[in-house]
Amino acid sequence: xxxxxxxxxxxxxxxxxxxxxxxxxxxxxxxxxxxxxxxxxxxxxxxxxxxxxxxxxxxxxxxxxxxxxxxxxxxxxxxxxxxxxxxxxxxxxxxxxxxxxxxxxxxxxxxxxxxxxxxxxxxxxxxxxxxxxxxxxxxxxxxxxxxxxxxxxxxxxxxxxxxxxxxxxxxxxxxxxxxxxxxxxxxxxxxxxxxxxxxxxxxxxxxxxxxxxxxxxxxxxxxxxxxxxxxxxxxxxxxxxxxxxxxxxxxxxxxxxxxxxxxxxxxxxxxxxxxxxxxxxxxxxxxxxxxxxxxxxxxxxxxxxxxxxxxxxxxxxxxxxxxxxxxxxxxxxxxxxxxxxxxxxxxxxxxxxxxxxxxxxxxxxxxxxxxxxxxxxxxxxxxxxxxxxxxxxxxxxxxxxxxxxxxxxxxxxxxxxxxxxxxxxxxxxxxxxx
Amino acid sequence: xxxxxxxxxxxxxxxxxxxxxxxxxxxxxxxxxxxxxxxxxxxxxxxxxxxxxxxxxxxxxxxxxxxxxxxxxxxxxxxxxxxxxxxxxxxxxxxxxxxxxxxxxxxxxxxxxxxxxxxxxxxxxxxxxxxxxxxxxxxxxxxxxxxxxxxxxxxxxxxxxxxxxxxxxxxxxxxxxxxxxxxxxxxxxxxxxxxxxxxxxxxxxxxxxxxxxxxxxxxxxxxxxxxxxxxxxxxxxxxxxxxxxxxxxxxxxxxxxxxxxxxxxxxxxxxxxxxxxxxxxxxxxxxxxxxxxxxxxxxxxxxxxxxxxxxxxxxxxxxxxxxxxxxxxxxxxxxxxxxxxxxxxxxxxxxxxxxxxxxxxxxxxxxxxxxxxxxxxxxxxxxxxxxxxxxxxxxxxxxxxxxxxxxxxxxxxxxxxxxxxxxxxxxxxxxxxx
Numbered sequence: 001x002x003x004x005x006x007x008x009x010x011x012x013x014x015x016x017x018x019x020x021x022x023x024x025x026x027x028x029x030x031x032x033x034x035x036x037x038x039x040x041x042x043x044x045x046x047x048x049x050x051x052x053x054x055x056x057x058x059x060x061x062x063x064x065x066x067x068x069x070x071x072x073x074x075x076x077x078x079x080x081x082x083x084x085x086x087x088x089x090x091x092x093x094x095x096x097x098x099x100x101x102x103x104x105x106x107x108x109x110x111x112x113x114x115x116x117x118x119x120x121x122x123x124x125x126x127x128x129x130x131x132x133x134x135x136x137x138x139x140x141x142x143x144x145x146x147x148x149x150x151x152x153x154x155x156x157x158x159x160x161x162x163x164x165x166x167x168x169x170x171x172x173x174x175x176x177x178x179x180x181x182x183x184x185x186x187x188x189x190x191x192x193x194x195x196x197x198x199x200x201x202x203x204x205x206x207x208x209x210x211x212x213x214x215x216x217x218x219x220x221x222x223x224x225x226x227x228x229x230x231x232x233x234x235x236x237x238x239x240x241x242x243x244x245x246x247x248x249x250x251x252x253x254x255x256x257x258x259x260x261x262x263x264x265x266x267x268x269x270x271x272x273x274x275x276x277x278x279x280x281x282x283x284x285x286x287x288x289x290x291x292x293x294x295x296x297x298x299x300x301x302x303x304x305x306x307x308x309x310x311x312x313x314x315x316x317x318x319x320x321x322x323x324x325x326x327x328x329x330x331x332x333x334x335x336x337x338x339x340x341x342x343x344x345x346x347x348x349x350x351x352x353x354x355x356x357x358x359x360x361x362x363x364x365x366x367x368x369x370x371x372x373x374x375x376x377x378x379x380x381x382x383x384x385x386x387x388x389x390x391x392x393x394x395x396x397x398x399x400x401x402x403x404x405x406x407x408x409x410x411x412x413x414x415x416x417x418x419x420x421x422x423x424x425x426x427x428x429x430x431x432x433x434x
Numbered sequence: 435x436x437x438x439x440x441x442x443x444x445x446x447x448x449x450x451x452x453x454x455x456x457x458x459x460x461x462x463x464x465x466x467x468x469x470x471x472x473x474x475x476x477x478x479x480x481x482x483x484x485x486x487x488x489x490x491x492x493x494x495x496x497x498x499x500x501x502x503x504x505x506x507x508x509x510x511x512x513x514x515x516x517x518x519x520x521x522x523x524x525x526x527x528x529x530x531x532x533x534x535x536x537x538x539x540x541x542x543x544x545x546x547x548x549x550x551x552x553x554x555x556x557x558x559x560x561x562x563x564x565x566x567x568x569x570x571x572x573x574x575x576x577x578x579x580x581x582x583x584x585x586x587x588x589x590x591x592x593x594x595x596x597x598x599x600x601x602x603x604x605x606x607x608x609x610x611x612x613x614x615x616x617x618x619x620x621x622x623x624x625x626x627x628x629x630x631x632x633x634x635x636x637x638x639x640x641x642x643x644x645x646x647x648x649x650x651x652x653x654x655x656x657x658x659x660x661x662x663x664x665x666x667x668x669x670x671x672x673x674x675x676x677x678x679x680x681x682x683x684x685x686x687x688x689x690x691x692x693x694x695x696x697x698x699x700x701x702x703x704x705x706x707x708x709x710x711x712x713x714x715x716x717x718x719x720x721x722x723x724x725x726x727x728x729x730x731x732x733x734x735x736x737x738x739x740x741x742x743x744x745x746x747x748x749x750x751x752x753x754x755x756x757x758x759x760x761x762x763x764x765x766x767x768x769x770x771x772x773x774x775x776x777x778x779x780x781x782x783x784x785x786x787x788x789x790x791x792x793x794x795x796x797x798x799x800x801x802x803x804x805x806x807x808x809x810x811x812x813x814x815x816x817x818x819x820x821x822x823x824x825x826x827x828x829x830x831x832x833x834x835x836x837x838x839x840x841x842x843x844x845x846x847x848x849x850x851x852x853x854x855x856x857x858x859x860x861x862x863x864x865x866x867x868x
Binding site for chain 1: 474485491506543
């Protein structure tokens with residue numbers, strides 16, 4: 001293998017011709033593949049279908065304390081749902097507020113409430129001249145969209161192998177009262193699949209933010225979404241660490257069953273300190289009489305406990321792991337040693353993060369689209385959709401069936417090669433001209 | 435019958451003694467009855483239990499356009515759910531955005547978004563010095579709680595026999611740019627059970643508000659909640675009227691299945707103009723990937739269409755009507771002709787509004803509590819919980835079983851009498867002293 005950058009112009013031109021031919025062959029297949037979002041596949045949805053039988057017209061829809069789940073009330077969720085979601089995210093039932101079907105909605109509501117009413121008695125953010133958020137990059141586009149929507153200035157924090165650059169986090173959070181939060185996907189991160197190390201979690205817990213209302217937005221979306229249950233990534237529990245470090249109120253931890261049962265019809269939860277809960281429930285009581293308790297009960301009676309969830313997640317893994325293997329294997333086979341891209345092989349989660357040669361990501365995604373494969377837009381993993389290097393691409397292998405995914409991965413490799421060759425040739429031309 | 439105010443002091447003192455004795459007899463029964471909220475009774479919940487069988491593990495959970503309802507997506511709700519809720523609230527499917535389980539949450543979100551982002555390009559309310567809302571009184575406490583939570587100044591508008599005092603509404607909305615909205619429960623209103631007349635609806639539609647971002651918050655909570663299906667109240671459709679009057683964007687109309695299927699596990703919807711929908715969906719797309727489509731599908735397959743809903747509502751009415759009859763009958767029998775209270779006999783909805791002698795409502799509710807019957811707090815039907823006359827009491831007959839309700843109604847009559855006698859005696863004493 002030779003690095004593309006070491007090839008002669010002649011070799012590159014020949015390569016471009018070959019790649020263009022291959023690309024056109026794919027184009028002629030008239031494909032319509034989608035690798036854009038972290039959507040479970042149909043076979044993953046099928047493994048939860050028995051949940052539809054858990055409650056029927058003969059069921060007693062009372063929960064353990066006798067509350068009729070069919071009627072109004074129970075603002076923070078039924079206790080057994082708190083227990084289930086608590087076990088999922090490694091806290092206790094008392095740490096939990098149960099919400100509706102979407103943890104994204106919970107995060108939105110947290111920011112929205114902070115804007116209009118502030119956090120635990122602090123000035124509402126809408127009364128401040130400016131609010132800033134730290135955004136580990138590459139990161140989750142929907143997080144960035146929320147903060148952008150509220151006009152919050154986003155500061156990118158580079159991701160390291162074991163989590164965000166904590167020197168930067170400590171400096172920025174510690175030195176600037178306008179920095180009010182940080183978005184984190186601490187386990188099998190979106191899109192890199194990185195799990196924060198113990199050291200990173202402990203440094204988070206020990207933060208000394210300048211702002212009293214600084215909160216860590218800890219989106220534990222992939223808490224049990226391992227591929228290898230014998231050897232999963234382990235993440236330190238942040239609520240516990242924050243409490244130990246004397247920062248009990250510093251974290252909002254989010255989780256949901258979206259990628260466990262049915263996305264969009266699951267149960268979402270927030271885990272946080274008693275002080276934060278009091279603060280949040282003041283608003284929650286105005287916003288709703290209570291979330292869907294029948295669905296909470298359905299989830300509890302289906303999964304029973306954490307073991308039930310883990311058994312279920314093994315079924316998901318049996319579908320997901322081969323898909324990730326296809327993509328990783330194809331990347332290794334087609335792109336290793338060419339110096340035109342790097343990637344991380346995750347042990348769980350929903351994404352593979354690919355870093356192309358700088359200046360190539362948009363072109364690759366555009367080529368993919370022309371070949372009939374929809375990818376997450378290049379740049380989406382950065383605040384404001386702007387990847388300064390135009391390098392990062394999020395690959396979402398979950399949705400397409402395996403045979404389609406194999407094809408999509410091969411096309412991806414061709415598009416990466418083609419875009420890289422084009423870029424190298426273009427750069428050389430520029431250098432010659434200057 | 436003699437008006438209490440016409441009795442001599444001696445007669446009143448004797449009456450007080452008798453009433454106190456009766457009251458103490460009730461107290462000794464150690465009752466625990468609840469007439470505080472508009473909660474359906476257990477037998478009402480039972481009539482929806484077949485909904486639990488509609489979807490099972492063999493069901494095809496695809497909706498009509500082929501979308502898999504188990505997966506992410508479909509921001510505004512599945513089309514057949516839009517059709518169902520549209521028929522419920524007499525608009526077309528294209529007028530509808532489907533939300534989660536709670537229309538209260540939708541209303542909260544509308545106000546919250548108006549605070550942070552404004553309405554259709556107008557200045558966000560949080561940037562204004564002051565925002566005002568018109569509040570027909572007596573009205574729904576949870577509406578008032580939302581506007582109070584956001585620091586919006588509430589202006590009470592007296593209710594007439596056929597809706598709010600429209601002279602006042604026209605004057606205040608037309609003359610003050612800070613007036614941004616009005617809360618309405620236009621059919622079987624909470625708490626009076628009044629349905630707005632055609633004339634009132636047309637005057638609403640023809641409003642010329644000073645503020646471009648003035649919106650009518652039309653909470654059509656009781657759209658099909660009739661007691662007599664042969665002779666229901668008819669409410670003019672406000673979206674249509676607003677369009678005709680050249681005010682297509684002036685109304686947000688809310689509805690839900692909360693008191694049709696299961697409260698807290700139903701489906702909520704907003705009906706509004708295309709312009710408003712575009713405005714709202716900008717936010718909705720940031721807030722969530724989509725609401726619970728499986729539950730939407732469950733409702734569609736259970737009710738099928740409006741006729742299915744109406745048939746279902748007749749079962750509710752068969753349970754509700756006798757309860758309302760018990761309360762109305764007891765009020766008539768015990769309190770008619772005494773000059774110590776008035777009430778309206780509603781043709782649908784969830785409440786009976788009782789107006790006691792001024793200065794008696796709090797005392798009556800307190801007496802009820804001492805006798806073991808929880809009522810909605812006196813004053814709750816007014817902004818800030820302050821009924822200037824301390825007169826209005828909301829009676830919620832739906833939850834207790836009939837025999838308990840009969841007892842509660844009798845106790846209520848005794849408490850009204852007792853509080854009234856006390857008040858009259860007290861007033862006379864004051865007059866003598868001065």
